Amino acid sequence: MQHSALAQKPLTHLDRLEAESIHIFREVAATFAKPVMLYSIGKDSSVLLHLAMKAFYPAPPPFPLLHVDTTWKFREMIAFRDRMAAELGFDLLVHINEEGVREDINPFDHGSNTHTHIMKTVALRQALDKHGFDAAFGGARRDEEKSRAKERIFSFRNAQHAWDPKNQRPEMWKIYNTRIAPGESIRVFPLSNWTELDIWQYILKENIPIVPLYFARKRPVVERDGMLIMVDDDRMKLRPGEEIEERIVRFRTLGCYPLTGAIESEADTLEAIVREMLTAQTSERQGRLIDRDEAGSMEKKKREGYF
Amino acid sequence: MHVKPEMPREDAELRDYLTHQEEKSLLRFITCGSVDDGKSTLIGRLLYDTKLIFEDQLAALGRDSQKYGTTGEDLDFALLVDGLEAEREQGITIDVAYRFFATPKRKFIVADTPGHEQYTRNMVTGASTADLAVVLVDARQGVLPQTRRHSFIASTLGIRHLVLAVNKIDLVDYSREVFERIVADYRSFAADLGFRTIVPIPLSARFGDNVTTGSKNMPWYDGPSLIHHLETVEIGADAEKPLRFPIQYVNRPNLDFRGFAGTVASGSLAAGDEVVVAKSGQRSKVKRILNGSAEVGKAGEGSAITVLLEDEIELSRGNMLVAPMARPHVADQFTARIIWFGERPLLPGRQYILRTETDSTNATVSELKYRVNINNFAHEAAKSLELNEIGECNISTQTPIAFDTYAENHVTGAFILIDRMTNATVGAGMIIHPLRRAENIHWQALDVDRNKRAELKNQKPAVLWFTGLSGSGKSTIANLLEKKLAASGRHTYILDGDNVRHGLNRDLGFTAEDRVENIRRVAEVAKLMTDAGLIVLVSFISPFRAERRLARELMEEGEFAEVFVDTPFEECARRDPKGLYARALKGEIKNFTGVDSPYEAPENPEIHLETLGRSPEEMVEALERWLEERESADGRHDDRN
Ligand SMILES: Nc1nc2c(ncn2[C@@H]2O[C@H](COP(=O)(O)OP(=O)(O)O)[C@@H](O)[C@H]2O)c(=O)[nH]1
Numbered sequence: 026m027q028h029s030a031l032a033q034k035p036l037t038h039l040d041r042l043e044a045e046s047i048h049i050f051r052e053v054a055a056t057f058a059k060p061v062m063l064y065s066i067g068k069d070s071s072v073l074l075h076l077a078m079k080a081f082y083p084a085p086p087p088f089p090l091l092h093v094d095t096t097w098k099f100r101e102m103i104a105f106r107d108r109m110a111a112e113l114g115f116d117l118l119v120h121i122n123e124e125g126v127r128e129d130i131n132p133f134d135h136g137s138n139t140h141t142h143i144m145k146t147v148a149l150r151q152a153l154d155k156h157g158f159d160a161a162f163g164g165a166r167r168d169e170e171k172s173r174a175k176e177r178i179f180s181f182r183n184a185q186h187a188w189d190p191k192n193q194r195p196e197m198w199k200i201y202n203t204r205i206a207p208g209e210s211i212r213v214f215p216l217s218n219w220t221e222l223d224i225w226q227y228i229l230k231e232n233i234p235i236v237p238l239y240f241a242r243k244r245p246v247v248e249r250d251g252m253l254i255m256v257d258d259d260r261m262k263l264r265p266g267e268e269i270e271e272r273i274v275r276f277r278t279l280g281c282y283p284l285t286g287a288i289e290s291e292a293d294t295l296e297a298i299v300r301e302m303l304t305a306q307t308s309e310r311q312g313r314l315i316d317r318d319e320a321g322s323m324e325k326k327k328r329e330g331y332f
Numbered sequence: 333m334h335v336k337p338e339m340p341r342e343d344a345e346l347r348d349y350l351t352h353q354e355e356k357s358l359l360r361f362i363t364c365g366s367v368d369d370g371k372s373t374l375i376g377r378l379l380y381d382t383k384l385i386f387e388d389q390l391a392a393l394g395r396d397s398q399k400y401g402t403t404g405e406d407l408d409f410a411l412l413v414d415g416l417e418a419e420r421e422q423g424i425t426i427d428v429a430y431r432f433f434a435t436p437k438r439k440f441i442v443a444d445t446p447g448h449e450q451y452t453r454n455m456v457t458g459a460s461t462a463d464l465a466v467v468l469v470d471a472r473q474g475v476l477p478q479t480r481r482h483s484f485i486a487s488t489l490g491i492r493h494l495v496l497a498v499n500k501i502d503l504v505d506y507s508r509e510v511f512e513r514i515v516a517d518y519r520s521f522a523a524d525l526g527f528r529t530i531v532p533i534p535l536s537a538r539f540g541d542n543v544t545t546g547s548k549n550m551p552w553y554d555g556p557s558l559i560h561h562l563e564t565v566e567i568g569a570d571a572e573k574p575l576r577f578p579i580q581y582v583n584r585p586n587l588d589f590r591g592f593a594g595t596v597a598s599g600s601l602a603a604g605d606e607v608v609v610a611k612s613g614q615r616s617k618v619k620r621i622l623n624g625s626a627e628v629g630k631a632g633e634g635s636a637i638t639v640l641l642e643d644e645i646e647l648s649r650g651n652m653l654v655a656p657m658a659r660p661h662v663a664d665q666f667t668a669r670i671i672w673f674g675e676r677p678l679l680p681g682r683q684y685i686l687r688t689e690t691d692s693t694n695a696t697v698s699e700l701k702y703r704v705n706i707n708n709f710a711h712e713a714a715k716s717l718e719l720n721e722i723g724e725c726n727i728s729t730q731t732p733i734a735f736d737t738y739a740e741n742h743v744t745g746a747f748i749l750i751d752r753m754t755n756a757t758v759g760a761g762m763i764i765h766p767l768r769r770a771e772n773i774h775w776q777a778l779d780v781d782r783n784k785r786a787e788l789k790n791q792k793p794a795v796l797w798f799t800g801l802s803g804s805g806k807s808t809i810a811n812l813l814e815k816k817l818a819a820s821g822r823h824t825y826i827l828d829g830d831n832v833r834h835g836l837n838r839d840l841g842f843t844a845e846d847r848v849e850n851i852r853r854v855a856e857v858a859k860l861m862t863d864a865g866l867i868v869l870v871s872f873i874s875p876f877r878a879e880r881r882l883a884r885e886l887m888e889e890g891e892f893a894e895v896f897v898d899t900p901f902e903e904c905a906r907r908d909p910k911g912l913y914a915r916a917l918k919g920e921i922k923n924f925t926g927v928d929s930p931y932e933a934p935e936n937p938e939i940h941l942e943t944l945g946r947s948p949e950e951m952v953e954a955l956e957r958w959l960e961e962r963e964s965a966d967g968r969h970d971d972r973n
Contacts (some may be wrong), residue, residue, distance in 0.1 A: 036634050037354040038439060047636035048595045051581040055649055065384075079624035080593070082638070084585035100754075167430045171412075174429040191426055194757045195453035195673055197460035198746050199595075200689050204755040217440065220432050226350055296343045299350070 039227055043076065046215035048199065049178060050080040050162070053213050056203040057160040060213075061153075064090040064117070066102045067279040068235050069164030069216060070225055075233045076215060077162075078113065089116035091152055091161075095144035096121060097132060097281035105236045118156070122148035132283040133262065140281070148329040150186050153210065160203075160211045168220040172324035177189050178217045184208035188328050222302050229295045241275040241293045252286030259274050340578040356434065359562060360441045362458045363497075364486065365468035366478035367447035370499040374468065375538035376409025376446045377432055378559070381544040382433045390428035403941070409537070426451055437563040447478055451721040452485070453673040456760055459486055460746075464493040466558070467518075471534075475517045481706045483518075486764065487525035488669055488722065490742055493565055494522070496532040497558065502539055506549040524709070529565065533558055566731045573633075574658035575599030575607070576736070576744050578649050578690045583638055591622065591638040592647060597743035599655060600632035601639070609645060610652040610734035611662050616643040650691035652734050652744070658742060664732040665698070665767040669724050670717065674751060674758030677716035678723075684758065685750040686729055689743060696732040701725055726767060738762035789823045792963050793862035796886055797953065798871045799880060799934060800897030801926050802912060803904040805943050809897060810869040813952045817867060817959075825861055827854055829872045842923045848879060855883035862891055867959070875931040893958065896937035900925050903944065927961045 036044065050275060077086040092106060103280050110117040124131075125143045132140040153161060167174045177193050179201045186202050194202050205211060216224070228235060246253045247267045254261075256269055261283060263269070274287035275298075292298045363371040389412070397408040429444045459465065465486040472813040486494065496518050504510045515532040522530060533542055534553055541547035543558045543592055556564070583591040598880040601607065605618045621628050622638040639653065647653070654660055672678045678697060686695035703714035703723040717723045738745030749759035786793050792808045796813075806826060814824045832854055833840070840846040848924030851874060861868045874880050884892045904926070905913040916924035923929045934940075939958055941951045 034632070035357070036632075038356060038358065039354055041358065041634060043624075044595060044634055044636040048580070051593050051636070055581040080636070081583060082622065082625045083589060159700055168432055171429070174431060175427045191455075193427060195457045195748075195760070196757075197457055197748055197760045198689070198742065200687055200746060200748050202687065202748060202750055202755070202757045204750055206686070206755060218430065218432070226353075229350075294343075296346050300346055 039223065039230060040052050042219055042223055043079075043206055043227070045199075046073075046076045047080040049201075049213060049215040050086075050204070052201055053160050053162070053211075054081070056201075057211070059156070059158050060088040060160040060162065061118075061158040061163040062088055063149075063164070064092045064106070065164065065279075066092065066098070066106050066153060066236060067164070068228060069166065070237060071233050071235050072219075072227055073162065073164045073216060074109070074113070074115075075231060078237055085113075085115055088162075089118050090206065091118045091120060091156075091158075093145060093148045093152060093204065094119050094121045095140070095148070095281050096126060097140075097144070097260075097283060099236075099238055099255070099279065099282045099285075102236050102240050102279060105234075109234070110114045118152070120148060120152035120155075122151060131260070132281055134258075141284075141326070141331075142329070144281075146326060146329055149331070153186065158203060158210065160213055162213050162215060164216050165214050166216050166219050166221070166224075176214065176217070178214050179203065179211045180214065181205070182210045182212055186210070186329075188212075190324060190328070222299075225295070225299045226301050229299055236279060238276045238279060239298065241273050241290045241297075243271050244274050244287065246272050246274055246287055247270045253289070254285070255282055255287055257282040339752075353434075356439050356786055358439045358441065359464060359465060359565070359567065360462050361445070361464040361562065362428075362443045362445050362455075362462045362486070362491075362859070363466045363468060364455060364459070364482040365447060365497075366446045366470070366476040367469045369447065369468040369473075370410075370537040371444055371447065371468055372410035372412075373408075374466070374497065374499065374535075374543070374558075375429075376412035376464055377537050377540060377543050379412060379431060379433055380409060381433055381540060382559075383443065386445070416913065420969075426454070428454045430458075435559060435563055440606055442910060445482075447482075449478065449481065449720055452481075452671070453757075455482060456485060456489065456671055456673075459489045460760065461492060462489075462491055464495065464562070464565065465491045466495040466497050468497045468499045468537075469514055469518070470512065471498050471500045471507075471510050474514050475521070477707060479518070480521060480709075482902060483522055483525060484706060484709065485671065485723070487527065488671070490762070492526070492528040492739060493567060494527045494530045495558065495561060498532060498534045499537050501534045501541065501550070502536040504723045506534070506541075506547075508552045511553075521709075531555070531561055531565075533561065572600075573598035573741060574655040575601050575605075575653070576660065576741060577601065577607075577639065577653040578688075578744070579647060579649050579653070580690050582648055589640070590644075591640055593636075593638045594798045595636045595687070596631055596633050597652075598633050598972045600630060601653070602630040607641075607653040608656045608659060609647050610654045610660055611732065612646060612651075614645045614647075615656065616641040616645050618642075650688075650733075654734075660734045661766040661902055662732050662734050663766040664729045665726065666722065666735070667701070667726050667764045667767060668747075669722065669738075670697075670749070671722050671760045672717040672719060672758065673760070674756065675719060676720050676758075677750075678725075678749075678759065679716050680725070683752060685752055686727070686733075686747050686761075687750060688733060688735065688747045689732050693733060695749070697725045697735070698728045698730050699726040717805070724764070727761070735763055735766075737765055739764075779830045780864065782863045785863070787865075791822050791865065791867060793865050793867060793891060794959065794962070795858045795862060795868045795892050796869060796939075797858075797874070797880065797883060797892065797894050798869065798895045798897055799874045799937075800899060801901060801904045801931055802924075803901035803907045803909055805898045805948065806871040806873075806897045808948055809941070809951055809955075810871045811947050813955050814869060816952060816956060822867055823865065824867045824869060827858060827868060827870045827872075829854075832857075837907075847876070848882070851879040851883060855886045858883070859886050862887065873925050873931075875925045875929065877932045877934070880934070890962075893938035894934050894936075895939045895941065895955070896934045896939075897941050898933070899945060 109296045122144055130140055165173050177196045181194055182188060245256045247269055253274055275292060276287055276291045290301060292301045361376055365371060393407055393412055396411045426446055427606035431442050433440050445455040445458040467483055469475060498511050498514050511534045533555060534550055535542040535558060541549055542557045544557060546557055578594050578597055579592050580594040583593050601618055603618050603621060607618060608615050618639060619642045620640040621631050680697045680700050682695050683696050686693055700714055701724045703717060703721055705712050736744045745763045747761045748757050751758045798810055801805050810826055814826055817824050837850050837853055840850050858868045858870055880894060908914060915921050916927040925931050
């Protein structure tokens with residue numbers, strides 16, 4: 026018997042994070058009847074997908090991906106989504122809140138709050154109920170926002186999909202309580218302990234494909250409410266005095282185009298993005314209109330079933 | 333104000349820089365202590381001083397400080413971490429917050445844990461994965477009950493490094509005396525908690541003294557700043573532990589691939605290594621190891637890998653691959669320390685779900701050994717564990733689990749308890765040692781008792797004590813009875829004087845003392861057998877009333893029947909099956925019953941068999957009738973026919 030006598034080198038920081046995430050993926054696959062992975066097409070989702078592929082290699086991930094489409098995503102995001110599904114061969118479900126579409130719910134007339142609630146939160150609940158998923162992976166990180174910093178990796182939701190922040194299950198070691206009653210579910214966050222910088226470093230290291238909107242390019246934008254909003258299609262009505270300008274911009278985070286601010290940047294490679302990250306003076310949420318609506322807005326949305 | 337360090341400009345430089353970042357070690361720590369001792373403020377200060385707060389977050393902090401702050405015009409750093417609405421409104425920490433920051437030397441994950449006893453579960457959540465605890469004490473208050481409590485929990489969870497942060501030192505005029513008094517106080521009770529390092533630091537979270545830099549206000553202090561200590565403390569990489577690879581998921585995409593996926597809990601493994609399945613002892617060799625899609629030669633602690641073996645062996649989730657020469661315990665009983673979070677108390681005998689990292693089984697607390705008094709760490713007798721109490725107990729699982737002690741291995745020595753009705757996580761457990769069955773008699777008494785065993789055998793245990801002269805017919809009758817009972821499905825055993833004298837009682841002779849001891853032992857054995865649910869036929873001359881009374885008194889009421897096999901001396905001496913009477917009458921055997929030693933006939937035997945003129949079958953029928961009457965009188969087994 027020849028036993029590996031030499032001690033292993035300790036894992037690097039990214040190896041550690043990767044191993045933890047893979048462990049979480051496998052735990053869900055082993056203990057839940059019907060898991061699903063929420064796929065929002067952004068960089069975190071790209072990392073999530075990459076990790077899921079690794080966790081079950083050579084098998085494909087044993088669960089489908091679900092994209093909740095608000096119908097206001099950047100066109101490049103949808104194209105990227107369909108390309109990835111074709112290349113990697115995963116099972117992609119797309120859900121749109123048809124009621125919302127019939128009522129023409131949109132961020133311009135109804136405001137970001139109502140739009141997000143109906144087209145994202147309610148739509149998500151509809152999709153989860155329709156398929157009867159008992160566990161749903163999301164790409165949220167604890168460094169994103171204060172109420173996220175408080176959330177468990179396995180986060181319990183009651184039958185109404187609501188989060189009760191004051192009554193979370195204790196979560197000791199890597200021992201996860203995966204038991205739920207019928208109708209209840211768990212939201213699972215494999216990237217909980219990653220930071221934005223970790224995400225970019227990992228994308229760089231593993232060469233993970235991401236939506237081109239993250240790279241600086243000349244794009245048509247207008248300045249609105251102190252943000253640079255990209256004019257992605259002709260549903261975007263200009264307000265008096267607004268003018269479309271071509272500027273070199275990129276996005277730190279992606280969502281519905283009318284609600285997502287671009288930043289002026291020259292970073293057109295992954296290296297340049299990481300370098301920019303290292304010197305950033307503001308958080309990525311700066312570019313998201315929805316979090317500025319009110320203090321504690323993220324917690325409130327989460328309690329209602331938002332991811 | 334927030335100037336980041338010089339950044340690499342070239343791609344090559346950037347990659348070097350990132351590699352260096354990558355190889356930094358990680359320290360996970362918690363801040364704990366009583367409410368208002370300044371935990372959240374300290375973390376906010378750490379994040380701020382290590383330039384981890386973005387401008388927009390700082391602006392938000394400014395707004396929040398006006399609205400909820402407790403620091404007047406200044407920024408209230410606690411609001412950087414108290415992220416829940418209820419926390420901000422009540423100004424308390426309810427749940428643990430995880431924060432990430434780095435210095436040029438190390439990366440840190442800090443868990444800010446709540447101070448209220450009510451939220452112990454959240455404190456334990458943070459502490460379970462920490463290498464070090466920063467215990468805060470308000471310099472004005474000194475050591476409080478929560479300081480002890482949190483120190484004890486940290487110690488119980490295996491945290492070995494501790495910083496005693498004497499905070500708000502600004503409010504006691506940076507007094508050395510106050511600091512030293514608190515340190516002495518703390519050391520006096522923490523001495524027994526098993527911390528390898530206790531580093532006391534006087535600091536002001538609010539103003540930053542000794543947080544990231546030294547302090548002009550305390551020239552008397554020459555120890556490290558908090559950050560300096562956190563950056564440099566050696567979290568002793570223990571000697572390499574033996575391989576533990578808990579199977580998490582079996583990956584079987586096609587018939588040619590059967591991969592065992594999991595995270596290496598300790599040790600390492602390489603292709604070609606011999607490994608053993610913990611629960612079955614089956615051996616195999618590692619064929620391949622996959623890390624993601626990449627084949628690797630070797631993998632160590634913390635790696636999430638997929639292992640392929642040379643042989644098709646039985647192995648599934650909940651089991652482990654381990655080093656052949658150093659295997660874990662596999663047992664269904666062990667002693668563990670429990671921290672209880674349930675609203676309803678922990679009760680011995682109630683069933684819970686026990687979950688280890690990958691295994692799950694039903695479990696019962698068979699015995700609650702003691703509860704820890706959090707004020708003086710004394711062990712107190714207890715019948716239950718209430719919310720937030722800590723105790724030590726014996727646990728019995730429905731199926732055996734593979735484990736190490738928590739002291740040896742935190743991954744394989746820990747478990748949680750889940751309420752079967754509500755699915756709530758109600759307890760955290762740390763295994764102290766396995767139990768051999770004999771050490772855990774309580775459990776035996778608790779669930780499977782003599783009634784249960786008798787019930788399983790569908791009979792009422794009894795001792796039929798055959799007494800009579802040598803050659804009176806005791807053994808003949810007992811043997812025939814046993815055959816008939818066995819034929820009707822009864823479970824029996826015969827204790828025969830001669831047989832027992834060859835084994836158990838080999839050391840005894842025929843003196844008065846030895847005779848008594850002889851009977852005592854046989855009676856004790858018979859008693860254990862009735863406990864086991866058997867019908868015991870004891871065939872012993874047992875000439876003295878006192879001996880037979882001794883036997884009777886050992887048994888449960890109604891379970892003992894004296895059977896007097898009454899054959900006259902002359903008849904016995906005439907039969908003399910073993911030639912013993914002849915020799916005794918010649919004086920060759922001393923102390924022979926009926927010859928030179930008396931036989932005291934029973935005065936009130938349950939059954940009196942006068943053997944002269946009756947066949948053994950007749951007499952056995954009489955005994956059977958007696959047994960049957962006894963059973964149906966009890967009404968317990970009338971479903972038998
Ligand atoms: N003067 C002074 N006040 C402090 C210090 N640290 C914390 N505080 C104040 O003590 C109060 C409680 O602090 P907080 O961080 O919320 O305590 P926690 O409950 O342990 O998280 C707040 O009003 C802080 O501003 C300190 O070093 N000096």
